Amino acid sequence: MCGIAGWVDFERNLGFERSTVRSMVATLANRGPDGEDVWASTSAVLGHRRLAVIDVPGGKQPMLAEHDDRTLAVLVYNGEIYNFRELRAELDRRGHSFRTASDTEVLLNAYLEWGAGCVERLEGMFAFAVWDERNRELVLGRDRMGIKPLFYAPLGSGVLFGSEAKAVLAHPEVEAVVDAEGLAELLGFVGTPGHAIYRGMREVAPGHVVRVRASGITERRYWSLPVREHTEDRESTLRTVRELLTDSVVSHLVSDVPLCTLLSGGVDSSAIVAIAARAMRDDRPRSFSVDFAGHAERFEADKWHRSADAPFAAQVAEHVGTDHEPVVLSTHDVVDPVTRAAALRAQDVPRPLGDMDRSLYLLSRAVREKSTVALCGEVADEVFGGYNWYHDPSIVGSGTFPWIAVGQRYASPQGLGTGLLDPALLKQLDVPGYCADRYREAIAEIPVLDGESATERTMREVAYVHLTRWMQILLSRDDRLSAAVGLELRVPFADHELVEYAFNVPWSMKTVDGTEKALLRDAVRDLLPEQVLTRKKSPFPTTQDPAYGQALREQFTAVLDDPASPVRELVDTGAVDELLAGDAPIPIDGWRDRNNVDMVLQLDSWLRHYRVRLAL
Template sequence: MCGIVGWVDLEADLSRQEPVVEAMAATLAERGPDARGTWCSGHCAFGHRRLAVVDLVGGVQPMVRQRGNRTYVLTYNGQLYNTGELKEELIARGHVFTTQSDTEVLLVAYMEWGPACTERLNGIYAFGVWDEAERRLFLARDRFGVKPLFYKTIGKSLLFGSELKALLAHPLVRPEVDAEGLAEVLYLGPSRTPGHGVFRGVRELLPGHWLIFDSGGMRTQAYWRLESRPHEDGPAETAERVRDLLRAAVHRQLVADVPVATLLSGGLDSSAITAFAAEAFAAEGRGPLHTWSIDYAGNDRYFRTHAFQPDPDRPFVQAMSASLGTVHHDVVVDTPQLVEALTRATLIRDLPGMADVDASLYLFCREIKKGATVVLSGECADEVFGGYPWFRQPALQQGSSFPWVRSLAERAALLQPGVTGNITAEEYVAQRYSETLARVPRLPGEDPEEARVREMFYLNLTWFMATLLDRNDRMSMAAGLEARVPFCDHILAEYVWNIPWKIKTWGGREKGILREALKGVVPEAVRNRRKSPFPKTHNPGYFRAVRDRVLALLDDPQCRLHEIVRADRVRALARQEHEATGLPWFGQLMGGPQYFAWLIQLETWLRHYRVVLV
């Protein structure tokens, strides 16, 4: 895992612009703490920061290869899980390799197959290849967008980078945010419109797409998308297939020359990943698997059962670790740490995010890094298999907006009038919602109820999952930790996409077919456990801390929140004394701690990035 940057200008001479590219790459130092490199020619300059995971000596980037009189250069962030198969095929085609790295395999794959190489890749990646002879830049991103890639065109120039901060480090890019960009932040929160970069003129390459930039201009194309087709397997065959595909995905994703661990919350998803990882460790003689979980100081006293978080994690974590013989590590986060990390999480994401859900994950990953460089997560199983309440609650399914966007009118009422110009909250969100539904891959003749469920899955896979993957990448990579997500394996996801809802909910349970697939894999208590989200603090001191900090900010006339929110209404909201509910970001009451924590992040973003509202 790494950080990548690039600057291509088809008219200017970039051969002396190495300092600019180095400055861009320096913003990504935490993504790649192990090595750095640059490559410059007349019209292209690449930068790279490396987190060494496979072939620690080889795999240095930017990587340059010659083929005849043609020069190809690669800067790459990611990990291929089918390196061996690709390498065998390329050797059969006459290629010779000098390293054991997936980096070299990826570059040679592009040299052999061009853009079509993306169709053969199994992994998580964002990369750029410069073809010196053709003066052509090729960019690509993995199918679900696990790895980020932003870009901006300026005349005959194109800039790209793993994170927004890398683009903002370029002297031609100003931190300008127009009305639409601000609408993204204020109305959609961390769930950005796919492809939207918030800052004016900045785009994010869509998942499953590639981009070419050359003398013919810029063009993008999808190389992968979900396809709807009839599901032919019965429940028993489906469960067996799901089990086999998930096991294969986990085993593939354990490849590394550095310590590998798993996250373990005691829930169904992380327990499945951990069970299959422990199985592979035992078969390969790799020693005991290390597992990690997070909790919060005071949760033993303040935890309250509710619909979103029915029970604490610890008993289930202990049961799983004992049954598998893992070496388990508990990380306990205290309230002051969590509050202070809100600022750090904003600077990591380059935008206001999921408040303490981001901050706690960063603190968690920072501790894991002390014992591992790669970690496998159960993230995204709820999007792939339909684990959220809105998949089963008719009122949420029948709505005309994203089911996780709550209290929109109440939030908008706290904003300064006209802060987003003529863009209103309801209309903006409704437009994005309808645009997304128009892209759903339909199955002709499908029952209307099944068709609606398919829409819900598409909304989750393209929006909500993207939000969580964004969080997962930024917070882990800021700690120099590579987080892998086996439930995002595209072979598994393609199969599950077409499983009918009655089979997905086999046994009348959320993720029922996954539970059926995991019989005998995890203990019954874990297999039957109700869904519980990423752990949160239940300490009422957290609410008081973030509320008081916001009130202190609003007392400062230089506070930039005054440009965005109505201070009198925010103060009135603070007086309502809502306490922490433990609900996830999208389910919080307007007076809950998440909103005040988010305001802290909003102020941090406006001030630190010197955001210019245009």
């Protein structure tokens, strides 16, 4: 996990612009605390911040390919190539030589051998930029699932790029402008591939390569979810799922620095931990979980959180044999404005998940004190159909993305986190209409499988939008909040071969008698305690401490009482007055009030500190 940034221009002389790119790279310092460097030529400047994970002494970047004292190509890269040893062997047979043991050099030589088509041979999580001096071309590549981020923005006769939007925004000629479409995308929580919120900026879409030449910018999709008939019976399917998941976990264990696992006590993370423990054999694995002070005493089951994580995590740790450490957060930690600012800064835009984001940030910070790399069980729900709304016909048939329909039902008709915003603004943006349009675009992408029943087609559509939209939101969240503290988070369930296979397993095999993720549960049944295998899904935990609601109220009131607050003109004063009537803390049960308030607080901080200009 690293940070990359750069500037290419085909008309200007960039030989003296090292300092500009150093400023861009400096915004990514937390992604790469182990090293920083910049390379420059007349047409390109590439910068890198390094988190050393593989070949600590040899994998420095930018990395140059040279021949006869002539630079052929320069690479900056973020991520891990899990099949780099196999690729290295093939490249060695083809006559390439290596000076290091790093996957970085393998990627650079793969580009020299196969050009931009090298992406199709890579297995892993990656985002890279190659400046090809031979033909004056910049190539930007991103992994199939979009685990690692990469943004770019055309500028004059060239382009800027960076691992995060903040790196592009750090360029002195770029202004943080958000137009109506960008704000609708942000408030809608859609996850449109390639959409970067900021006007004039794009994100390289998952499974895409962007090529920048003097003649212009082109984008090519090299991977998409394949639609094919599933011919295996259920027992064979279970064996294949187990084999693919095991192979993925084992490949994700490659590291030259301390590695651990995150453990919630749900079937997803528990399966990862159990497989990792078997693969590591003599090395007792380390695991971490997150909890809140006093959570066990005050926990009350609700629609989303049906059981507390801590007892299940402890049970799995004992069953599997990990060196387990709960990370216990205080209410002060979670509600601290400094923590909120850090989580917002990590993600570059406000998000309506409130203390769930801050808890992940704080967990990552604590884990980073002991480990550099962590495996987690994220996105198993997207791969195996784990959300309860998969079983709700009114949500599945809502005509919009299921997670948005859920937010409209339980939070606000305009979506999660929007309940305190000005109705006139929301009407102008038409967030529900925007989401419905993006949903129709997503559904239109899915090829038709001959002979598929209407039910199976519908559930394929549900799976597709989760894998191509909702997964992007979660992977982005995970990457930014962990990278903000220098922790590399790895996601074995996002292995593209596992995703492809599971996507084509019929819904009737994925679920049994309404049990979510029945296929996954049965595939790992021999690894886990029965209580964990039968545990209902419980999302990332949130605090139930009333003091959190009181602190939210105080912070919210302070912002709205500040005449200089930029968010004041965006809120619904009537809804605010109703919420603040009396002296009670902000209600924190469910999603609605706590996330509405938190979204306003984040919007205020974002507008202030990013100096965002809304062009509506």
